[in-house]
Amino acid sequence: MKDAAAERIIANASALxxxxxVFGTSLGEVAKLTxxxxxTLYYYYPTRQSLTxxxxxxCFAGISEGLVSWVExxxxxxxxxxxxxxxxxLISDGGKLRLFVALNAAxxxxxxxxxxxxxxxxxxxxxxxxxxxxxxxxAAAKMKRLNAAVLxxxxxxxxxxxxxxxxxxxxxxxxxx
Numbered sequence: 001m002k003d004a005a006a007e008r009i010i011a012n013a014s015a016l017x018x019x020x021x022v023f024g025t026s027l028g029e030v031a032k033l034t035x036x037x038x039x040t041l042y043y044y045y046p047t048r049q050s051l052t053x054x055x056x057x058x059c060f061a062g063i064s065e066g067l068v069s070w071v072e073x074x075x076x077x078x079x080x081x082x083x084x085x086x087x088x089x090l091i092s093d094g095g096k097l098r099l100f101v102a103l104n105a106a107x108x109x110x111x112x113x114x115x116x117x118x119x120x121x122x123x124x125x126x127x128x129x130x131x132x133x134x135x136x137x138x139a140a141a142k143m144k145r146l147n148a149a150v151l152x153x154x155x156x157x158x159x160x161x162x163x164x165x166x167x168x169x170x171x172x173x174x175x176x177x
Contacts, residue, residue: 010054012033013051013052017102022103052113063096066096070086087171091154101155101158128150129144139176143175157171
């Protein structure tokens with residue numbers, strides 16, 4: 001990363017992309033929110049694609065780091081707490097998964113962004129499966145059966161911008177219900 005200005009650009013672009021989508025956000029809006037000129041924005045990110053890829057890299061790394069921490073925190077005697085924490089991490093905590101949904105929607109077929117989305121989803125599915133192995137046997141078995149649906153379900157809740165408590169309840173009902 002070049003400097004603090006680049007960090008602010010990514011943070012502001014992330015917020016706007018999450019709220020309005022990648023193509024619903026102009027680069028001028030990103031520059032204005034960041035408090036810089038469009039020329040300065042283009043100095044750091046010469047194209048929408050380069051900015052989108054930088055946002056995706058940050059978003060995907062943040063979710064991966066959060067999932068690794070989540071895996072390390074899962075304990076069999078606290079399965080419901082662990083599932084709630086997973087939901088909070090991906091939906092309630094800054095809308096990380098909502099941003100992922102926006103980035104996924106912007107990915108062109110066979111693009112670097114689409115490849116990055118696919119790699120991230122595969123990594124996250126593995127991390128969720130590893131975490132589920134540490135849960136109570138009944139919840140672990142259900143998570144294993146539903147593993148392919150867990151992220152799409154949470155993405156759906158994120159895309160709906162569902163309330164955090166509602167999302168948690170719906171997710172816990174799916175896994176534990």
